[in-house]
Amino acid sequence: MPIEIPKDKWPGSVRAITIGATSADGGTRAKSITVGGQTALPYMHFEAPMPNKPVVAVEIKSRKPEDWSTLLMNAWGDAMTSPAAWAKKAEEVGADLIVLALTLADSPSEAVAAVKSVLAASGLPLIVWGPGQAEKDNELLVAVSEATKGERIVLGICEDKNYRTIVATAMANGHLVQARTPMDVNLSKQLNILISDMGMPKERILMDPTTGALGYGIEYGYSVMERLRLASLQGDAMTQFPMLVTPGLEAWKTKEAKVGEGVPEAWGDWNARSINWEILTAMALVESGADIVVLRHPESVKRVKDAIGELVMA
Amino acid sequence: MYIIGENIHIISEKVKEALAARDREFFMDLAVKQVEAGAKAVDINLGPRKKDYAEVWPWIIETIETVVDVPLSIDTTNTDGMEAALKSVKKAQPILNSTSAEPERLEKVPALAKKYNAKIIALTMGTSGIPVEADARVNIAVETLIPHLMEIGFNMDDLIIDPLVLTTSGCQQYCPHLIETVRMLQYAWDPAPKISVGLSNVSNAVPNENRPLINRVYLSMLMGVGLQMMIANPLDEKQNQVIKWIETGDTSTPLAKLYNKIAEHTANSDEPQIADFDMSDPEQAAIWKTTQILLNKVIYADAYLNN
Numbered sequence: 001m002p003i004e005i006p007k008d009k010w011p012g013s014v015r016a017i018t019i020g021a022t023s024a025d026g027g028t029r030a031k032s033i034t035v036g037g038q039t040a041l042p043y044m045h046f047e048a049p050m051p052n053k054p055v056v057a058v059e060i061k062s063r064k065p066e067d068w069s070t071l072l073m074n075a076w077g078d079a080m081t082s083p084a085a086w087a088k089k090a091e092e093v094g095a096d097l098i099v100l101a102l103t104l105a106d107s108p109s110e111a112v113a114a115v116k117s118v119l120a121a122s123g124l125p126l127i128v129w130g131p132g133q134a135e136k137d138n139e140l141l142v143a144v145s146e147a148t149k150g151e152r153i154v155l156g157i158c159e160d161k162n163y164r165t166i167v168a169t170a171m172a173n174g175h176l177v178q179a180r181t182p183m184d185v186n187l188s189k190q191l192n193i194l195i196s197d198m199g200m201p202k203e204r205i206l207m208d209p210t211t212g213a214l215g216y217g218i219e220y221g222y223s224v225m226e227r228l229r230l231a232s233l234q235g236d237a238m239t240q241f242p243m244l245v246t247p248g249l250e251a252w253k254t255k256e257a258k259v260g261e262g263v264p265e266a267w268g269d270w271n272a273r274s275i276n277w278e279i280l281t282a283m284a285l286v287e288s289g290a291d292i293v294v295l296r297h298p299e300s301v302k303r304v305k306d307a308i309g310e311l312v313m314a
Numbered sequence: 315m316y317i318i319g320e321n322i323h324i325i326s327e328k329v330k331e332a333l334a335a336r337d338r339e340f341f342m343d344l345a346v347k348q349v350e351a352g353a354k355a356v357d358i359n360l361g362p363r364k365k366d367y368a369e370v371w372p373w374i375i376e377t378i379e380t381v382v383d384v385p386l387s388i389d390t391t392n393t394d395g396m397e398a399a400l401k402s403v404k405k406a407q408p409i410l411n412s413t414s415a416e417p418e419r420l421e422k423v424p425a426l427a428k429k430y431n432a433k434i435i436a437l438t439m440g441t442s443g444i445p446v447e448a449d450a451r452v453n454i455a456v457e458t459l460i461p462h463l464m465e466i467g468f469n470m471d472d473l474i475i476d477p478l479v480l481t482t483s484g485c486q487q488y489c490p491h492l493i494e495t496v497r498m499l500q501y502a503w504d505p506a507p508k509i510s511v512g513l514s515n516v517s518n519a520v521p522n523e524n525r526p527l528i529n530r531v532y533l534s535m536l537m538g539v540g541l542q543m544m545i546a547n548p549l550d551e552k553q554n555q556v557i558k559w560i561e562t563g564d565t566s567t568p569l570a571k572l573y574n575k576i577a578e579h580t581a582n583s584d585e586p587q588i589a590d591f592d593m594s595d596p597e598q599a600a601i602w603k604t605t606q607i608l609l610n611k612v613i614y615a616d617a618y619l620n621n
Contacts, residue, residue: 184484185613186483186486186613186614186615186616189614189615189618189621190615190617192615193615193617193618193621194617197617197620227613228613231612231613234611236612236613236621237621238613238615238621239613
């Protein structure tokens with residue numbers, strides 16, 4: 001007897017959003033990346049094809065970080081001393097996008113120089129994060145935004161307490177924004193409304209619902225992602241944005257990834273465990289509908305990309 | 315609609331100040347205003363008052379009973395405070411607000427209500443918190459609350475069950491379940507238990523300007539499933555208008571008709587239909603959007619009306 005598999009047909013879809021502009025579109029990127037566009041839940045290939053696969057961004061910093069794990073220091077080596085070299089190496093290990101995180105020590109001109117050096121070294125589309133303090137974020141991101149007009153960079157991070165300046169400069173210079181809220185569907189939607197109300201085109205917003213690492217609240221993170229994605233498919237316009245999440249940042253904060261000594265032997269090899277922590281965190285989020293995962297370790301980049309490849313083929 | 319006026323509540327800065335100053339005029343005025351606006355009882359929530367309950371409760375009861383004759387609802391978690399208040403009541407049969415189904419509460423509070431011949435509000439909340447599902451809340455009423463009250467020989471006419479309204483801002487998925495709980499509770503026991511809800515909880519943590527709309531749309535749904543008693547703000551004129559429209563079946567204006575439609579759809583276990591709404595009228599469009607967040611169809615955001 002033939003079995004008919006029931007299929008959901010959703011009234012809504014996720015917006016397709018393009019990051020990075022090639023010379024044809026007024027930028028300098030070798031290629032642009034499009035994410036989103038889904039009309040069904042993740043990997044339900046029998047319901048609808050997935051128009052754009054999830055992509056992997058690699059996080060680099062404008063200055064060599066002091067507080068990153070020695071495992072990451074060893075993996076990236078000397079490349080960490082210059083954002084251009086680091087970006088180039090990230091591209092070599094398979095990054096689809098670069099996230100350049102600026103630091104509190106950067107002046108606006110240094111931030112612009114770092115961003116320009118990365119744009120020159122790699123043809124990948126770029127996301128730029130401020131250091132995470134409202135005043136400094138605004139100061140640096142406005143300078144970067146103006147100096148890179150037309151590149152379709154993603155500027156982050158917009159939060160409910162500080163989004164206006166970043167959104168305004170992104171609007172004026174043809175960039176996108178990353179809207180972050182703390183694992184809460186209501187706040188996520190609210191920030192999307194506030195940013196849209198400023199006049200930001202909806203094709204230029206990525207939402208970052210925030211996540212926790214495996215064992216550190218990831219289930220709250222992916223539950224929020226699932227609810228947002230369901231709402232977008234049900235037709236809620238203010239949730240129909242691709243999702244960016246930061247499993248690298250979260251996974252490398254955990255004890256399991258950070259600590260190599262004085263832990264139970266059963267935890268096994270430190271390096272393997274740390275990388276697995278980052279990969280498992282990332283894959284859970286990819287399966288919950290993440291469109292962009294931001295990673296830190298080169299080995300994680302390769303393995304997450306392989307796994308995504310298998311998921312989209314399935 | 316039997317409204318227990320909620321306005322004497324310690325969460326209000328004015329109430330806090332007036333209490334600190336033992337301002338009799340303030341409380342007399344607030345009690346009279348609520349009763350004049352239609353409140354059938356007056357709730358008094360002054361917080362736990364662990365230190366001064368023995369002085370505060372007799373003072374406030376005496377103050378308010380000086381000017382109104384309606385029942386007073388003694389709203390506290392402090393059982394010593396409850397007893398101090400119950401002892402002081404001289405006029406109408408008071409309401410003790412409240413007990414839950416947690417063993418310790420259930421042990422003490424109904425016994426006090428019985429001893430002082432008070433009505434009691436019983437919350438459908440057990441030791442593991444508030445269940446989401448309507449069934450589970452009804453079960454707390456029929457398996458724990460009602461049997462315990464019967465066991466101690468409580469007059470069941472004096473039992474009021476409160477199935478606990480939670481806010482659409484953060485607990486949105488609870489909002490439709492509460493409607494179903496109110497519907498089901500009326501069939502859970504014979505005779506049907508009295509049911510009351512704390513209406514304005516549905517808009518806790520919502521920006522003030524949006525609260526009254528959410529309250530009255532939710533009220534129209536709850537009236538559809540038979541709600542006849544609530545703790546609410548009796549001074550909210552638009553809310554009082556909605557109550558009147560639904561109670562009298564008044565459909566003489568577009569808004570009156572709309573609120574009756576919402577009640578009717580909810581009564582019939584179906585949902586308000588967009589076809590009932592004139593979406594070119596901003597007020598009706600806002601009501602439609604509010605029904606959608608209350609039914610958990612659209613994710614709540616503070617700016618949901620702009621969505």
